[in-house]
Amino acid sequence: MVLNHDSTKPIYVQIAEWLETEILNDHISTDEKMYSQYQLAEMFNINPATAAKGLNMLVNNDILYKKRGLGMFVNPDAKGKILLKRKNENLKQMIRELVQEAEYLKVDHDELMEIVQQVRKERKDR
Structure with a gap:
């Protein structure tokens, strides 16, 4: 992964999303044991505090859990929580933007x- 330093999205959020x-x-x-803040800092050439902020974001969202003195580990239900979060946040936002664009272009429900369906079929056929 390459971090986008020009993005409006903070680096620590990009790190958290990459880990997800x-x-x-x-x-x-x-x-499984997660990368440490120092490993992430070295991998992405960032400040360890920035990496720690991304890791802590995942701890706060119950994606990771801490074992004192051992590091951070992936929660057993992490995948389900990530999928639910991305559906409820990312996918809904993308759909809002899609629907808004369709309205601007006068694309009705059936055409949309x-x-x-066409795009899903194209992806499936790849």
């Missing part, structure tokens, strides 16, 4: 659903 994606893609498993 790693969990979703099974690159980091349930109860057709476009969505």
Whole structure:
């Protein structure tokens, strides 16, 4: 992953989202030890405090849990929580923007659903 330093999204949020994606893609498993703030800082050439902020964000969202003296680990239900969060936040926001654009373009409900189905089919056929 490459961090986008020009993004309006803070670096620590980008780190947290990358770690969530790693969990979703099974690159980091349930109860597996998470990267430390120092490992993340070295990987992304960022301040360890920034990395720690991203990790703590995941702890606060019950994606990770701390074992005193051992580090942070992936919660058993982390994948489900990430999926639910992304559906409720990211996907809904994207759909709001899509619906707004469709309204500007005078695309009705049926035509919009057709476009969505077409795109899903195209992705499935890849």
